[in-house]
Amino acid sequence: MSNEKQVDPGRRVMLAATCAAGGVVGLATAGALVSTFQPSEKAKAAGAPVEVDIAGMAVGEMKTVEWRGKPVWILKRSSEMLASLKKTDNAVADPKSERTPDMLTPEYARNEHRSIKPDYLVAVGICSHLGCSPTSKFAEGAQPNLPDDWAGGFLCPCHGSTFDLAGRVFKNKPAPDNLEVPRHMYVGDKLIIGKDEKGEA
Template sequence: MMDSQRRTWLIATGAATCVAGVATAVPFVESMEPSAKAKAEGGPIEVDISQLRPGEKMTILWRGQPVWFLRRTPQMLASLNITQSLVADPLSKRTQFPTPPWAQNQWRSIKPEYLVVVGICTHLGCSPVDRFTPGPQPSLPSDWQGGFLCPCHGSIFDLAARVFKNMPAPDNLVVPPYHYVNDRKILLGEHKA
């Protein structure tokens, strides 16, 4: 039979060992969670679009590339009817930079209001700049409806990121895989059928 003092020491030692094991395991297990940098470099990331007001754009770095989230106004969406005949690939059917079937439409997105594209020109990898204000402007057509201008070689894109005809860029801006988690959040990097 074991004396009570020895049993107390064994229980105390066992409990201390368990506490030390848990204290060691928790940081180790937490370290297995991908860092924000690792998520930005490849894994799907959740993007909160709830703060975007109509006409605003935000940029998120994903896989080392800028991804644009543009909340289009009704006027911006209406401009796509005007540019439809001016763009090289209006329904994104070209295959050099394949567009997912769910974005092969006039607005190139799941929901017309929100555009999600990789902000890199398909010509030489420059990043186009916003030119949302309609009307005549330097380096743009006199009947400009709003969109994007690649300042390096002059390619222009409409508000669905579709390249205009006869531009250096061979294709529309790339639509990455994504889906809506809910009305406030998009999961970038994964499409749910």
């Protein structure tokens, strides 16, 4: 379901679509906070930041919002999900997010949970192989197209690349890189995607 709304050039309009395990069920919101940004002309042309209210998210819930035409996942990870990252550390291709960090992983997300707040994953849901959107596979254990010791993560339906719950690609898969962590920041209970302390992406 598309939730795109009109764009008034003088204001900033954004889309926030709520998604449970990948299905979009959300709504559009506009925020006064974003309207106060003073982005560069380049940033304006690329698209406004998106403001998302994350206050009511349940543990294990995932929202998907659209930012600059791309799906951005917000996953509120459980303690078990966070613990799974220790298990996958040796199995992923770039565990410390050292590849093209300026493009894929902002400095504040180059850590063991690949995020600002450990319980929130924020990642662009586009596979680094040929651009399909991976599917959430949060259940652990053996299941079709996944290894028997699967610890939860994402599966790209196109060519089988798999990603852990930090968006890190597993070794020996077609996708060369981890999922992109977009520039983002928290302001109270709001998550702003496309902007951080240094300005707009």
